[in-house]
Amino acid sequence: MTHPSSHTAHDGAHHCSSHEPDADGQAEILDLDAEVLGEHIASITAWLPLEKEPRHIVDLGCGTGAGTFALLTRFPDAEVTAVDTSAGHLQRLRAKAEALGVAERVRTVQADLDAAWPDLGRPELVWASASMHHMADPDRTLGKVHDLLAPGGLFAVVELADFPRFLPADAPQERPGLEERCHAALAHDAAEHVPHRGADWGPKLAAAEFTVEGERTITVNVDGSRSEAVGRYAVSSLRRLRGSAAHALTPEDLGALDQLLDADSPFSLLRRTDVAVRTERTVWAARRV
Template sequence: MTHASHDAHAHAHALDGHDDHDDQSEILDLDAEVLAEHIASITAWLPVKADPRHIVDLGCGTGAGTLALLKRFPQAEVTAVDTSTSHLNRLRQKAEAAGLADRVRTVQTDLDGAWPDLGTPELVWASASMHHMADPDRTLRQVHDTLAPDGLFAVVELAGFPRFLPEDAPADRPGLEERCHAAIDHHHAEHLPHRGADWGPKLTAAGFSVEGERTITVDLGPPHTEAVGRYALSSLTRMRGGVAEELTPEDLTALDQLLDTESPHSILRRDDLTVRTERTVWAARRT
């Protein structure tokens, strides 16, 4: 996920509270690679009445949702919207490499301001971006007015950072990852009040008819791929920036050992990593 308003998203989604878009590109790409099957399962579930020809991806990040939607709907074109020029450049590179560049239009804008002309899409997708909006109720109304009649709005939100370590790891600091999550959750409660919201009532209040809600549970490995190790390293490195002041010196030392790629305790050397998280999607129709 990004601050098009994630996680995007994706995990910008995913990594709330950070504005360094260039640094986010790697983790967004890793999120897309590691969780590609789960993203595809969400696009396959969408209750579309007919395959859309025009899709808008709000807070597109480096293109995980855009590329999944292009694969799911082979006749569609996607307008990908984000505030980050570097993310949009990366998305265009990926679309070009996949032979899909002619089906992607990118728009650089801040959706908390005046909206650009996005056409009249039959499907709008917002993954890990809605909770970043300064006024999400306004954004929901804007999406409602932008959609074609009977069009569908898919809101995908994350259950926070993934978890990667066994509950008793590292052996000398059991519960370290949970304490990091508690600290980042406290930070987000102050700075991102809409994170973790139930979007169903908000969608209804904006004039949508909610047709479905589904939670995707992710529980991968071990064994794990090399990408999972890099995903864990990038995720915990970014988490450290938000929790360092709240951790004890002992926890911070243990975390830094995990993040030190030269250390024998480096997370890249572990063979017991998993990826555990949840994503919830709401499908709402303009009525």
């Protein structure tokens, strides 16, 4: 889904409101997220405790399609309804579907899920990755998903621990603690603007009359030597973090951060060999009885 404001600099996969001024930059991050973390997304889809393979899946807050295409791969007989508020993200998703030869298995729906819900059919699986915490009223959304699902259907909620970390703690090139100070500034903003990010969805799902059948935390640690996309992912993500955290950083910290983001700097993240993507994602699998 689209991020609801510039305060949420990065959520990784998919998001849910269309007030984002930097849609192209956000789409780039979502595409890189899918490329860098594709193995982890696939491991989540493989883990889902399904009684039978779904034929109809709804991806709530699909972004540019990281979850949509992972689900299409995991379930080759399924069709996916991909829902997002961003017309640009959905257009990008459709172009990818055409290029991959799966366009006939994808339906896109532009909708604001904080308003009236469109007809999304009767799916056996609903997937919401990094989107639930953007809902104005998550409890209302949980109730809507419960009513949407076919009896016995599964709701998979994927939540992010926090903004990914990219730099080693003992890296000599930047000011000590720079990344932690950036994180602290972002967390302060997120607590005000995205209070449900990092929530424990288990009790909320149970309160919405789901039966929680599993919970799993995925540890992400992708070394930059495995993919050159890691450096581009770090630059795009930290550039957006800079926009959200700049007001809380000293000029010295901003200068050090700008060197990391400058492709021509000797300290550029694109030139370094010690960049990695480190974070966690938790998934809850909840059944409508």
